[in-house]
Structures are given as C-alpha cells and as structure tokens.
Amino acid sequence: MNEMTPTxxxxxERLEGLGxxxxxxxxxxxxxxxxxxxxxxxxxxxxxxxFTRSPHPHARIKKIDTTKAKAVPGVLAVLxxxxxxxxxxxxxxxxxxxxxxxxxxxxxxxxxQEVAFVVAESQYAAADGAELVEVEYEPLTAxxxxxxxxxxxxxxxxxDLKDKTSGAHGPRKHHNHVFTWQMGDKDxxxxxxxxxxxxxxxxxxxxxxxxxxxxxxxxxxxxDKVRGELTVWGTFQAPxxxxxxxxxxxxxxxxxxxxxxPDIGGGxxxxxxxxxxxxxxIVASIVTGLPVKWVEDxxxxxxxxxxxxxxxxxxxIAATRDGKVTGLRVYTIADHGAxxxxxxxxxxxxGFFNIVTxxxxxxxxxxxxxGVYSNKAPGGVAYxxxxxxxxxxxxxxxxxxxxxxxxxxxxxDLRMKNFIKREQFPYTxxxxxxxxxxxxHTAMKKAMDTVGYAKLREEQRTRQEAFKRGETRELMGIGVxxxxxxxxxxxxxxxxxxxxAMFDSAEIRIHPTGSVIARLGTxxxxxxxxxxxxxxxxxxxxxxxxxxxxxxxxxDTAPYGLGTYGSRxxxxxxxxxxxxxxxxxxxxxxxxxxxxxxxxxxLEWDIDRFSVxxxxxRFKTMKDLAWAAYNSVPPGLEPGLEAVSYYDPPNMxxxxxxxxxVIDIDVDTGVSKVRRFYALDDCGTRINPMIIEGxxxxxxxxxxxxxMGQEIRYDExxxxxxxxxxxxxxxxxxxxxxxxxxxxxxxxxxxxxxAKGVGESPNVGGVPCFAxxxxxxxxxxxxTHIPMPHDAWRTWVAAEKLGLHT
Amino acid sequence: MTVNGKAVERLVEPRLLLIxxxxxxxxxxxxxxxxxxxxxxxxxxxxxxxxxxxCTMFAVxxxxxxxxxxxxxxxxxxxxxxxxxxxxxxxxxxxxxCTPGMILRAYRLLKENPAPSEEEIRxxxxxxxxxxxxxQNIVKAIQYAAxxxxxTPFKExxx
Numbered sequence: 019m020n021e022m023t024p025t026x027x028x029x030x031e032r033l034e035g036l037g038x039x040x041x042x043x044x045x046x047x048x049x050x051x052x053x054x055x056x057x058x059x060x061x062x063x064x065x066x067x068x069f070t071r072s073p074h075p076h077a078r079i080k081k082i083d084t085t086k087a088k089a090v091p092g093v094l095a096v097l098x099x100x101x102x103x104x105x106x107x108x109x110x111x112x113x114x115x116x117x118x119x120x121x122x123x124x125x126x127x128x129x130x131q132e133v134a135f136v137v138a139e140s141q142y143a144a145a146d147g148a149e150l151v152e153v154e155y156e157p158l159t160a161x162x163x164x165x166x167x168x169x170x171x172x173x174x175x176x177x178d179l180k181d182k183t184s185g186a187h188g189p190r191k192h193h194n195h196v197f198t199w200q201m202g203d204k205d206x207x208x209x210x211x212x213x214x215x216x217x218x219x220x221x222x223x224x225x226x227x228x229x230x231x232x233x234x235x236x237x238x239x240x241x242d243k244v245r246g247e248l249t250v251w252g253t254f255q256a257p258x259x260x261x262x263x264x265x266x267x268x269x270x271x272x273x274x275x276x277x278x279x280p281d282i283g284g285g286x287x288x289x290x291x292x293x294x295x296x297x298x299x300i301v302a303s304i305v306t307g308l309p310v311k312w313v314e315d316x317x318x319x320x321x322x323x324x325x326x327x328x329x330x331x332x333x334x335i336a337a338t339r340d341g342k343v344t345g346l347r348v349y350t351i352a353d354h355g356a357x358x359x360x361x362x363x364x365x366x367x368x369g370f371f372n373i374v375t376x377x378x379x380x381x382x383x384x385x386x387x388x389g390v391y392s393n394k395a396p397g398g399v400a401y402x403x404x405x406x407x408x409x410x411x412x413x414x415x416x417x418x419x420x421x422x423x424x425x426x427x428x429x430x431d432l433r434m435k436n437f438i439k440r441e442q443f444p445y446t447x448x449x450x451x452x453x454x455x456x457x458x459h460t461a462m463k464k465a466m467d468t469v470g471y472a473k474l475r476e477e478q479r480t481r482q483e484a485f486k487r488g489e490t491r492e493l494m495g496i497g498v499x500x501x502x503x504x505x506x507x508x509x510x511x512x513x514x515x516x517x518x519a520m521f522d523s524a525e526i527r528i529h530p531t532g533s534v535i536a537r538l539g540t541x542x543x544x545x546x547x548x549x550x551x552x553x554x555x556x557x558x559x560x561x562x563x564x565x566x567x568x569x570x571x572x573x574d575t576a577p578y579g580l581g582t583y584g585s586r587x588x589x590x591x592x593x594x595x596x597x598x599x600x601x602x603x604x605x606x607x608x609x610x611x612x613x614x615x616x617x618x619x620x621l622e623w624d625i626d627r628f629s630v631x632x633x634x635x636r637f638k639t640m641k642d643l644a645w646a647a648y649n650s651v652p653p654g655l656e657p658g659l660e661a662v663s664y665y666d667p668p669n670m671x672x673x674x675x676x677x678x679x680v681i682d683i684d685v686d687t688g689v690s691k692v693r694r695f696y697a698l699d700d701c702g703t704r705i706n707p708m709i710i711e712g713x714x715x716x717x718x719x720x721x722x723x724x725x726m727g728q729e730i731r732y733d734e735x736x737x738x739x740x741x742x743x744x745x746x747x748x749x750x751x752x753x754x755x756x757x758x759x760x761x762x763x764x765x766x767x768x769x770x771x772x773a774k775g776v777g778e779s780p781n782v783g784g785v786p787c788f789a790x791x792x793x794x795x796x797x798x799x800x801x802t803h804i805p806m807p808h809d810a811w812r813t814w815v816a817a818e819k820l821g822l823h824t
Numbered sequence: 825m826t827v828n829g830k831a832v833e834r835l836v837e838p839r840l841l842l843i844x845x846x847x848x849x850x851x852x853x854x855x856x857x858x859x860x861x862x863x864x865x866x867x868x869x870x871x872x873x874x875x876x877x878x879c880t881m882f883a884v885x886x887x888x889x890x891x892x893x894x895x896x897x898x899x900x901x902x903x904x905x906x907x908x909x910x911x912x913x914x915x916x917x918x919x920x921x922c923t924p925g926m927i928l929r930a931y932r933l934l935k936e937n938p939a940p941s942e943e944e945i946r947x948x949x950x951x952x953x954x955x956x957x958x959x960q961n962i963v964k965a966i967q968y969a970a971x972x973x974x975x976t977p978f979k980e981x982x983x
Binding site: 048050053230232234284544708716750757 | 839911
C-alpha cells in the first residue's frame, strides 16, 4: 500500500453512508426557486377549475342554476352532481369504506362543501364563474357537537345511509353512528377497576386541527382522447394508491393512468386522501379534452380537505396505592365529520389507537371507539403521526400525570415505576401490539439528568411558595412526556389499503460506470428521501451516495408502493432499499468470485469491495463489479446489475422518546413562554443525524402549534370560524421555542438496518409534553385537567376559574 | 418594470395580482402562493428595496418597480448567494416551498441590518411561515450568510 491509498476510514467516509450528516441533494434546486411543484406546471391550452361551495353547514339543495356562470367570458363548463351522476361519480369511495360526495346532490352536509365545479380558460374567469352559480338552499338544523350526534332527536345527516343498519366496520346503532370499535379484555379490565386502590377518570379531548402544509392540495389532470390515457400530476403522498383509486372509479384501465407527484410543499397527512377537486379536474379534462388545473386556496384547504383528531377520550386508570398501574379503560367519541374519510388501514377504523397503553406495563386494558357523523368536513387523517397515535399518546400521557397528581407522586417517578422493562422486549401489550425493542428507563434517566430535573422541581416549589405569598404572578410548569409510537405500517397480515397489502418497494439499477438509480414507492414531501435513501444504498453497496439518483413519485417508473405517511418510508421502503441492495450485492459477489477465480465463500465484504479472505490486496470494488456485470459475468448468469424488492415488514417499529418542557405562565394575561424544551428520541439506527434533527425541530414546532393554539373551530350554527391563517394558528419564528435534541439508539431487531422512523415522533411526544407543562403549572392550585389548545385566552380562563384574578 | 435586472413590459388586466404576473406571465415560479392573505410569506419578493408579499399587490401597482425574485439571487456565473448557500449548509429547508420567500425576506433583512441578533432575525422573518423546520436552522442559515458577507467566521448565536 502506498501513501496515496486511502485508508479504510477514508473509503467509508467517501461513501457518505449511514450516520453521515450529508447535505441534502434536494436543496440545490429549492434554494434557487427551481423546485417543480404542481402549481408550477403549465400545459398548452390548460384550463382552470374552481368550486362553488355551500355557505350552509346543513341544507337541502332546491335548485342549481348555472346560466349566469356559463355566460362569463372564458367559462367553458360547469359541473354539478347532475353531470356526475350518470358517470356514477357524484360520490367517491373513501379509504374507510364509506362514500363521500364529490359534488353535493340533494343536501350539503358541511360548510364549504363542493356544489359546482366551474371550468374556465383562466383562474380568474373560473373564480368569477364560481361566484355566479346560483344555488337555492333550504337550511336544516346542523349538529357540530360529537356528544350530541347520537342523541335520539339529533338531525339525520346521511340520508344515503338512512336504512343501513351496518357499515364497513360493523353494526350502526344510530342514524349518525359510523362504527363501534373495541379492543382488549372488557371483563378483566372491569375487574381491575373493582379491585383498584385508586383510580382516576377524566374526559380528555383532542381538538379538531388541520395539517396545513404551506402548499395546499392541487392537481393537473390531462386526458388524451386519442390514446385514451389519463395523466394526473398532483400533491399525492401516495401516488400509486391514487392511480388505483382513479382506475377503479373512472374505469380507465390502470395501465392507461399515469400519476405523477412532483415536488410536494409539505404534506403532514393532508395529501394522503383523494378529494373532490381531483375527481372534478379529471372529469373536466375528459369532458373538454384539455388539461385542467385545480388549486385549493387556503380557506378551502383548512375548511374542507383532511382535518385531524376531534377525539374525545373518557379515560380511566386503575392503580395500586403505591403507584403501580393495574388497568386502563378508554371510551372515545370520534367525530368523523360528514363522511368517514379517515385514511387508516382498512381493518383499523380507529387507526392504531390501541397503542394507548403507551410505554407502560398495563396488565389489562379495554378501549372502545364510537365514530359519529357531524356537520363538519370529512377527514380524520394522521397529522404528522401514525394512525391515531398522537391521540393515544396525548390520552395516556395526560392520564398518567393526572394519576400522579392523585397519588401525590412525581410524574417522572410514576412513569419510571410503570415502564415496560428492557428485558421484557419483545413485549406484547394488553391491547395486542408486539413492541419490537425499547430501553425506556435509560432514555428517561438521561433526559432527567440532562435537564437537571430534580433542581427544576426545587425551583418550582420555591416559586409556588412565592406565588402563594403574592410575590410573583408567574407560574412555572414542568412537562414530562414519554411516548411510544407504532409506525411503519405494515405487515400484510393486518394492514391493507383498499385490499392492497401495505408493503413498500425499491428498485435499484447499477449503471456500467458504477452510478445508480433507485426508484421507490414512497414520496418525499420534505423529508429528504433523495438524500437518505442514497445513504442506505451507499452503505449497503459501497458506492458513494453522491453517485445515486433517487426517484419517487412517477407511477410509470417506480415500483408499486403505498406512499409516505405514518413514518413508514424508512421502516418499509428503507428496508426494501436495503433488501434490493443485498440482492445486488449477492450477484456482485458471484461476479467477483468469477473474476478473482476463488469460491464465493472465500470472499469478504470490505466497505466498498469484495476481497479475498486473508489476502486483502486481491479485491474487486463494487465499481469494478458494476462494469463487469455488463461484460464478464460467469457462465449461466444473466448480465446486468439490478434488483427490486417488495418488502412486507414482519412487524411495525416502535420509536420512543422522553421529552421535558419548562414553561412560565403569566396568570394575569394567560401568556406562556417556553423556557426550555428538551427532546430525546430513540429511532433506532440513525441514517442522517442532520435530517433527523431537522425533522424533530419541525415536528416539535407543529406540536407547539397544536398544543398552544391550533383549532378548527365551529360555532353552534356550524360555521367554521378558523378557516384562514388569520384565525388558524401557525407558529412564527417569534413564538417558536428553541429546541434541544438528544438521542439514544435502540435498533429495531427486525428491520434490515435497525431503523425505526422518526418524522412524526416529535409531534406525538411534543403535544402531551406542552399540555402537561401547562397543566403542571396549575396543579398545585387544585386543577387536574385544562383542555387544549393552551392559548393565552384559555389559559387566562383557567386561571380565572381557579380564582386567581380576585 | 425591471425583474431580476431585465426590463419587462406587458399589458395586463388591472386585477392581475403581482404573484400571478410573475408566475404566469414571466414564468418565474420560485415565488409561491401559500395563503392568499399575506400571512405566510411564500410569495415574498423584493420590490424597490422592500420585502413585498406579491399575493396581495396588483401587478399594475408594481409598474416601474425594480423587483428581485429568487431566480435573480445567484450570480450570473451560477454561484449561489451566501443566503442560498447558508440555507443548504445549515439545513434551513425541508419541503422548500417557503424557501424562496424566506430567502428574499432574509436578503432585505440583512440589507437593513447586516449583523442581526438571533432575536432580530426571528422578529425579522415573523412574516414568513415555515411548517417544516421550526425556524431554528433558518436562523442559523441567516447568521451564516451574515457572517460570510462580513468576512467573519460563522459562529452560532449563543443559546
């Protein structure tokens, strides 16, 4: 070896593989304004669509007159339910087994529901036309209160389901009932409560919120009449699923539909589902023979596409006097809005809400979820979380704090006492999940030591005394949250979307010169997939990440995949990437053996090459082998070097983390200030620490928004009152706290590279951490539960109720 | 008007918004529409020495103005502006949708205040929303660019 020969470390570093803080490939185009988002697409003769929407939350449609709209210069067509009905497209199937109206036929069921679709030569003309569609309504009584939905005299919302005594998920017990879903041991749980020394009960409501990515939902549909082919560019987190749905409902053969998801300006769950705008743009393109663009505005986005949460959880914990939990019982009313359009795996109408036992060793538990219809927008997406996991984490983490308060225990001590122990993994929870790996005590202890937890509690006590003496009007709250997520859906045995198992895929091709293209069934919306998947390939194959192109979002070229949501990209497609790479490596090994004239077993892998065991000077690099694959493969072996993997995960992954927040609250104004927020995440093997940290910053900021101010709120009459950014809280740089991040590493035992997924953890853990901090500030005054969101007004009201303003 | 150093002349409808003029007439698709109500800042461009939200200004109001968009930030030889470099180096973007507006706002901020404190940066970009990054790395990206412009080594502001 001469001086110029790179060391093993240098060779490994050059790859920029797993663990490298590699700069993002995507940024080069984004920082120059050269991203290509859906709205940037301009096709010749492209038309624009816009909706006429209902001002009423519940009304009968008596008459629709499109004459004036059609007279607007530039308006070419106006679609109503009457036009869609002959095509059987006035309703579309939802992922939850229900149907949703595309354009309202007889009734509107929520404010801003789509009634007519105006197609014009410019977006201005389309908007003019939409204003001039005349609709005569007969207003009906609306209900937006989930607790009143199943009252005997509650208004009938879904006339189309009036006589249906069962739905996609079993019997319906009321005309506004969607389903009842249960899990766990009811009798055993009831018995645990009968025997309990101590129990707590609290109605823990998680308000309706919206993911609100900065780019709204949008698409361009272009139907080629000559070829009979449809191309749809759209903001799709799951492009293949959109293709299949489009084929099923339009009857266009799936091979004649091309779905393309270009750069996406954030998704957070908003862009998983199919919306009326997509259907109408497609129909309008078929009718006119021209491309049709539909772009949501912000009000449409916040008030119609994909709300999240609206979960109202009556939660009870049974425990021994010394703080050992013995049972958990949760009864949830889930407000699904006008149509059940939840984006959950088919068999899970309440998502994975049964992760609600959290990180604790509950011997027995039982959950029931009743889904109800209301005069609100449909949806029920997982806003930066796996299916209903944030609801579950908020529920259990608030409840554990309430229990700690009742027992007079420190909330961190109560958690430590009840954590699932490291040696119990793989651990089967009382509600049926098999947790893959975890080390909760270590994570919690590290978090507490890092923030100086005991000292903080001391400071809090001192300040509480000072408050009682009237020396300060500020309260200090310490929020503790420990979460366990369930992500990476999922195994084909229990997870499917519309009957398609929730595998995911990767196809890798090695070019003769040793550069690579990889195509995947997932779709980045900012997560940096082009950067991180390349790192997996770099480490697996010993080719530099810089030489790998990652392509997603084109259903013609990518292998079938279920898309990106529920933190499933790394757990499922990341695994597929590693598995495809290993197939390639196995073939490369055969080629190397042939070239080096040794037996395959006499070779060993060394960073970027196969070398002969005991004789490292004799080797072939992967780059050599790429070239050889195209000219000197052993007899009987096909030329070329590529592989595809469809990965059916054996289990979900279970990331976890310990978060601690310190907050100061002015009781006279209700204004709170986050003094410190520390987040320790364990996502197993870390692919790119820079990107992980960025994901955590972003997720915590979204959690901060949700906990401290976000709400899609309706007034009693059913008007949505928070449908623009004037009223819907998105944190700015000024309010957003500074984040401290940390980690432990407990690899997933079943994932090829041990990775678990991280993008949603900070939202799952962050929300209860902020909520616990605010509640912690007030609890010494006798308060047990202040509901979210904790904006200044509500916090002031909480202080007022405690008599702090007299 | 002058856009990114080039003279531009068009006859437009009085109600045409500046953002649509830039995107649809000039094919400058870097500035984005995020909220329609001046809250999010994704449409921010620099106009006669001020940061302007081009979604709430008519194109005709910009007659005669000098406008800079993200497409005009890099040097003619393609070298990235210090802000563009800073955003990438400091991981100040994820989905990229707010980035063009954010960079243009930061550009004017640094013209007004070449050495801003962290607090001044946060206040200075409060009219630009980002849903992905939590702003912490955007702050660093702007500090990076400020340091580069001043020729001093980049030092993160004290926590």
